[in-house]
Amino acid sequence: MILLWIVLGVMTLAAALILAWPLFDSRRFKNDSSFALAVYRDQLAEINHDAARGILDETQARAAQIEIERRILALADAPKFQPAKAPAPALIIAMAVVLPLAAFGLYLHLGSPGLPGSPAQGLAESVAASPELQALQQAVEKAPTDPATWQALGEGLMAARRPSDAANAFARALALGDKGPKLQARYGSALVLAAQGRVDDKAKAAFTAALAADPTDPIARFFLGLAREQSGDAAGALTDWLALERDLPPDMPWHADLTQNIDRVARGLGKDPATLPGRSPAANAAPQPSGPSQSDMDAAAQMTDSERQAFIESMVAKLAERLKSEPDDLDGWLRLAKAYGVLGKREDERAAWAKAAALAPTRLDVQLDYANALIGGSSDLSKTLPPDFAATVTRIRTLAPDNPLGLYYGGLVARAEGDTKAAKEMWLKVLALIPEGSAQRQSLQHEIDSLAE
Structure with missing residues (x-):
């Protein structure tokens, strides 16, 4: 372990010296002419491209080219190198010694050097807690x-x-x-x-x-x-x-x-x-409009909150009326169900999801959303469940037996039917997938513990 710390210390010192070395060279620094020249060349190419596409007329393009060519010629008179100001000794010491030591001490105080690495970090750590x-x-x-x-x-x-x-x-x-x-x-x-x-x-x-x-x-x-x-x-x-x-x-x-x-x-x-x-x-055939037109949206932006709410409800009502004559429009029912959910109209939302679920019996996402809408707002699911919930969960578990939400919903159905053993088996599978210490794990563990009661 001591050897490892020595090696790491040497590597840190080497990195600090490499970073600080330019501070010791007070002879001259290169100016930014090469970078500016590359930028001007790109600008010339862009002007030619815009002229070819007709965005710039010939007069505008020529005037812009002359200005950039003038700047390019001005670069030729600039010195290739410029003298650099000698750095202060305190700055050199801070860059080479103080900053690495301070960073190391801060890491020992706040970091966790003994914590093992976790696979699939980064993206996996940003996943929401559903x-x-x-x-x-x-x-x-x-x-x-x-x-x-x-x-x-x-x-x-x-x-x-x-x-x-x-x-x-x-x-x-x-x-x-x-x-x-x-x-x-x-x-x-x-x-x-x-x-x-x-x-x-x-x-x-x-x-x-x-x-x-x-x-x-x-x-x-x-x-x-x-x-x-x-x-x-x-x-x-x-x-x-x-x-x-x-x-x-x-x-x-x-x-x-x-x-x-x-x-x-x-x-x-x-x-x-x-x-x-x-x-x-x-x-x-002209497609039926799926939402408000641009003029409708412009008008909505000028409305008061109550007027805007009434406008939204009228648009939802129009969609619902259209679906009466086009009952097989799955996308329309999905939009209507989500709109009712936003408006807080739970009964209408459930009815729309029921239509969508009937049109898409093999779409897992639709069946899951329908099941969620069925139990949305329910205060006690321990004994009674909404009608059609059990049948919907059966479809979900047929489509994806190991789906976590399907397993959880299956546990709800089993518990309501008095089969606590089956409910516990399904919920334990879900529990194994939820990270330790999370609120979701604690809540599900509480439900599992309550099965014994």
């Missing part, structure tokens, strides 16, 4: 080299609307060897969401890799088309999206979004969306 995400975090900590666990964590973070963290999880899964097209597409999607809709170079590379492995991947095809539009090639994006629209089944959940993007780009290019080649009558 039971499902905690279970995914625990899975990563137990198998930090398994790409499947990182991909599952990424999906959980996407569901929790944390695309930046999800992108990091997907990137770790890719680094561990999973190069599947679906994972590449999910990684790219997370990057786009994290960049607020911008398809950057990383996302474009991910979608390109996904398309190389699976040329039919719809997600990669859509976002690569979006990348073309964002780079200025709207015609190319339109061509790509028209081909994708022809290949997509009409019941694809985001088919309407694709159609809206095609119509938008077509109008921007001065074309009639209805007469684009190869479009089917269904595609040419």
Whole structure:
């Protein structure tokens, strides 16, 4: 142990000397001409690029070029080196000796040198304290080299609307060897969401890799088309999206979004969306608006709180009225259920989730949200549960037997039916996934202890 401290001390001293060495060289320092020259060259290239795209006219572009060329010529008269002021001895001593020793003493006082390292730190430490995400975090900590666990964590973070963290999880899964097209597409999607809709170079590379492995991947095809539009090639994006629209089944959940993007780009290019080649009558039909228009939003910004509340409720009422004539619109029911939840209308929220759950019996997220809505606001679940809760939990446990929320809900059903043994077995599985010392673990432990009573 003593040898280790000696080695670390020598390494620290060496690093301090390397950092402090430039302070001893008082002969001359290089000026920043090379950096400024690189900046001016980039500015010239940008001006030429803007001129080629028509953003700057010839007169503006030439005037800007002359000004930058004048600054470049001025750099030639600047000396290559400038004399440096000799540093004060106190500064040298502080940099080389006092600061490292002070940092070391602070670490001994505040740090934990004897604490062992924890696997999968960083991203895993930022995971929120929901039971499902905690279970995914625990899975990563137990198998930090398994790409499947990182991909599952990424999906959980996407569901929790944390695309930046999800992108990091997907990137770790890719680094561990999973190069599947679906994972590449999910990684790219997370990057786009994290960049607020911008398809950057990383996302474009991910979608390109996904398309190389699976040329039919719809997600990669859509976002690569979006990348073309964002780079200025709207015609190319339109061509790509028209081909994708022809290949997509009409019941694809985001088919309407694709159609809206095609119509938008077509109008921007001065074309009639209805007469684009190869479009089917269904595609040419104008999609129903899924939310308030821009004029509605502008008007809402000028309202008082009570007026805005009334406006929101009217928009929700319009959506509910539309769904009466379009009862198979799953996305519409999902939006309506969430809107009712925000408004605090629990009964309406449950009814909307019931419609969505009936339309998507194999979607785990929808079934979980429906189950949560069923018990939302309940004060005592120890003896009686809402109607349809047990059937919903059965569907959840069939879709994902080891899902933490499904196990917890299954324990609630078993306890209400008097099967405390089954409830305890399921809850102990959930308890093993929750970190020690957390409030969630204490609460669940209390429920497990109460089973004996």
